Amino acid sequence: MVDPVENIIKGCCRKDPRAQKMLYERYSGQMFGVCLRYSTSAEDAQDVLHEGFLKIFEKIEQYMFKGSFEGWIRKIMVNTALEKFRNQYKVISIQDSAFEYDARSAEDLTDNMTAKELMNLIQELSPQYRMVFNLYAIEGYSHKEISDLLNISEGTSKSNLSRARIILQEKVKKYYSQTVRTGTTL
Amino acid sequence: MKTDNNIDRYFRENLYDFQMAPPQTVWDRVEQDISKKTQKLIIPIFLKVAAGILLLATLATLLWKVTDKKDISPVTTVAEEMTPAKEISSPGNLTTDTEEIVTEHQSQQESIPGAAPNNQIAVTQAYGIYSAEIDNSISSDTKEETQPVVNSSVPDEPTHENLIPSNDQTPVIAESLNSGENEPANTISKNDVILQQNLMVLEQLSKNSVRESGSRWSVGGQAGPQYSYRDVSVNPGYPGYQDYDQFEDGMLAFAGGINVQLQAAKRFSIQSGVYYSKIGQEVSSMIYGEDNFFRGPDANYAVASDESPEPINNSTGTFAFSKNLPPQMDQTVEESTVTEGTVYTEQSFEFVEVPLIFKYFIVDRKLDISLNGGIWTNILIGNKAIATDNLNFYVEDKTNDINTFNYSGSLGIGFNYPLTSNLLISLDPIFKYYLSPINSNPETEVHPYTFGIMTGINFSF
Numbered sequence: 248m249v250d251p252v253e254n255i256i257k258g259c260c261r262k263d264p265r266a267q268k269m270l271y272e273r274y275s276g277q278m279f280g281v282c283l284r285y286s287t288s289a290e291d292a293q294d295v296l297h298e299g300f301l302k303i304f305e306k307i308e309q310y311m312f313k314g315s316f317e318g319w320i321r322k323i324m325v326n327t328a329l330e331k332f333r334n335q336y337k338v339i340s341i342q343d344s345a346f347e348y349d350a351r352s353a354e355d356l357t358d359n360m361t362a363k364e365l366m367n368l369i370q371e372l373s374p375q376y377r378m379v380f381n382l383y384a385i386e387g388y389s390h391k392e393i394s395d396l397l398n399i400s401e402g403t404s405k406s407n408l409s410r411a412r413i414i415l416q417e418k419v420k421k422y423y424s425q426t427v428r429t430g431t432t433l
Numbered sequence: 434m435k436t437d438n439n440i441d442r443y444f445r446e447n448l449y450d451f452q453m454a455p456p457q458t459v460w461d462r463v464e465q466d467i468s469k470k471t472q473k474l475i476i477p478i479f480l481k482v483a484a485g486i487l488l489l490a491t492l493a494t495l496l497w498k499v500t501d502k503k504d505i506s507p508v509t510t511v512a513e514e515m516t517p518a519k520e521i522s523s524p525g526n527l528t529t530d531t532e533e534i535v536t537e538h539q540s541q542q543e544s545i546p547g548a549a550p551n552n553q554i555a556v557t558q559a560y561g562i563y564s565a566e567i568d569n570s571i572s573s574d575t576k577e578e579t580q581p582v583v584n585s586s587v588p589d590e591p592t593h594e595n596l597i598p599s600n601d602q603t604p605v606i607a608e609s610l611n612s613g614e615n616e617p618a619n620t621i622s623k624n625d626v627i628l629q630q631n632l633m634v635l636e637q638l639s640k641n642s643v644r645e646s647g648s649r650w651s652v653g654g655q656a657g658p659q660y661s662y663r664d665v666s667v668n669p670g671y672p673g674y675q676d677y678d679q680f681e682d683g684m685l686a687f688a689g690g691i692n693v694q695l696q697a698a699k700r701f702s703i704q705s706g707v708y709y710s711k712i713g714q715e716v717s718s719m720i721y722g723e724d725n726f727f728r729g730p731d732a733n734y735a736v737a738s739d740e741s742p743e744p745i746n747n748s749t750g751t752f753a754f755s756k757n758l759p760p761q762m763d764q765t766v767e768e769s770t771v772t773e774g775t776v777y778t779e780q781s782f783e784f785v786e787v788p789l790i791f792k793y794f795i796v797d798r799k800l801d802i803s804l805n806g807g808i809w810t811n812i813l814i815g816n817k818a819i820a821t822d823n824l825n826f827y828v829e830d831k832t833n834d835i836n837t838f839n840y841s842g843s844l845g846i847g848f849n850y851p852l853t854s855n856l857l858i859s860l861d862p863i864f865k866y867y868l869s870p871i872n873s874n875p876e877t878e879v880h881p882y883t884f885g886i887m888t889g890i891n892f893s894f
Contacts, residue, residue, distance in 0.1 A: 262467075264464075264467070264468075267464075267467060268460070268464070271460055271463065275454070275455050275459070275460070276452040276453060276454050276455070277450070277452050279452070279453050279454070279455040279459075280448070280450070280451035280452045280453055283451070283453065284448060284451070292455075293455060293456065293458070293459050296455055296459055297459050297462050297463055297466075300463045301463060301466055301467070304463075304467055306668065309666070309668055360447075361447075362447045362448055362451050365443075365444055365447050365448055366448060366451065369444070369448070380444075383441075384440070384441035384444055384445055385441075385444060385445045385448055385449055386449075387445075412438070412440050412441070415440055415444070416440055419440075
């Protein structure tokens with residue numbers, strides 16, 4: 248039996264508008280989630296999603312059914328986000344190793360925060376830390392891959408990740424201390 | 434090895450599959466942009482080439498029509514001035530027509546008694562060397578403007594049957610030679626008319642017999658300028674992916690070589706040879722920064738960090754230099770110094786090329802015109818990437834991942850003009866497209882193409 252996604256993809260290769268809409272409806276929610284993680288705001292994420300889907304429709308013939316289709320479109324979204332980020336922000340790199348993250352200090356985290364609240368924390372990171380943290384911690388890229396992808400050294404990638412973890416941990420702690428003070432439960 | 438920790442896991446588990454429906458406006462924009470792109474006429478490169486060839490073929494046909502008319506026009510024009518235009522279609526008609534000519538001749542020759550009219554002048558002008566030789570043999574002192582009435586045209590496929598016998602069965606040329614002294618003027622005129630027709634037929638027969646007699650070899654050389662660029666297809670997942678056409682440009686280069694050609698059939702010939710060709714691309718103003726994160730908002734390309742030069746990723750491949758590009762300006766961004774600069778870069782590739790070109794002659798006259806199609810093997814012999822600020826900085830290296838063996842196809846038009854019976858000059862507009870990508874990077878496919886105008890000279894045996 249032919250995978251329905253395969254039919255949709257073939258329809259998109261023929262520039263069939265119905266197939267294009269089906270593809271969008273199937274993946275837009277998931278990809279919008281990806282875009283939100285790499286963006287400062289929902290508006291920016293919408294722009295990335297828009298540009299990313301245009302690229303997908305334009306280049307879909309290159310997919311060739313090799314590997315996961317979801318992985319392919321996710322990669323395009325991530326690259327689109329990185330491209331936008333490069334064009335939009337002046338970014339600095341922190342290459343010293345002053346920020347060594349201590350993994351043990353985050354052991355007391357609970358699952359009480361909602362995904363949306365966690366998303367807000369990621370969006371508050373500076374663009375540079377957000378990119379590296381997303382690529383390493385969430386997408387699963389290695390420092391070597393990140394250094395190739397972003398054309399930075401592995402050392403820069405590692406120190407940016409360390410710094411991002413510290414910031415996120417502090418924000419999570421701060422969140423809990425506020426909720427304890429106000430007595431709010433999540 | 435990849436390390437994991439609670440923060441990473443916590444965010445990953447909650448956010449990796451995080452989904453949120455985007456606003457409807459996003460799809461509306463996507464849909465609108467797709468329909469715009471679909472409406473925009475996208476002409477594949479081969480269609481552009483086909484259109485170009487069609488245009489050239491049309492021009493060639495028009496040119497042929499014009500040159501064809503020119504061949505006959507000097508004769509007909511004078512003829513019309515001199516006599517009512519009547520065609521010599523049979524010996525019966527000939528009598529009437531020549532009588533009219535006699536009158537014309539007689540009236541004009543009154544001022545130069547005894548002079549034989551040299552009716553070969555017009556033929557010589559119009560039909561080249563064959564008639565010229567005969568013209569010399571029967572030349573007289575007079576260079577009158579007297580012209581024969583020859584409105585008949587040479588048949589497309591002349592045969593010996595097209596030769597018109599003179600009415601007294603005497604060889605035409607011999608009669609003409611004698612005519613100045615002994616024969617009456619009407620004989621001269623009549624025979625001249627026949628002579629000219631026969632000359633035209635003979636010339637065509639002679640030309641065709643060369644082609645029909647079998648193979649004929651020629652050797653020559655060609656050279657000329659060519660504009661080269663590339664057709665690029667990039668996987669959007671490629672690191673550093675961007676719209677390269679925004680920054681990169683083609684460049685003017687050169688091609689030339691020697692060739693050998695075999696006339697295989699009447700209208701068909703095959704050509705091969707050895708050529709040199711230089712192609713490439715340039716970025717006239719490449720703005721670069723220390724690396725992707727350092728490079729500032731205006732930079733198109735990321736290059737070196739402080740430690741060692743990093744490769745530049747562009748459409749045709751990566752290229753790295755042995756030293757850092759010069760820092761030209763520092764910007765303070767978020768308390769850090771960002772270094773940017775601008776250089777001119779050029780990536781050039783030199784090939785030795787061996788073609789197999791098929792030529793079909795659509796026009797086979799004084800000016801031969803052929804449609805040429807060929808396949809080429811292109812062997813990389815030179816690969817250079819340079820960067821310079823046009824002042825005191827210059828660095829040279831090469832582009833990585835370029836294939837040594839490449840294959841291209843060509844289409845073109847050939848214009849050949851004979852200077853003598855075995856020496857001709859040529860002008861060949863040619864379009865060449867690399868059928869195989871010249872790079873081995875799976876993320877990008879680069880197909881260079883060139884537009885060239887080759888001028889050449891050929892000697893045939």
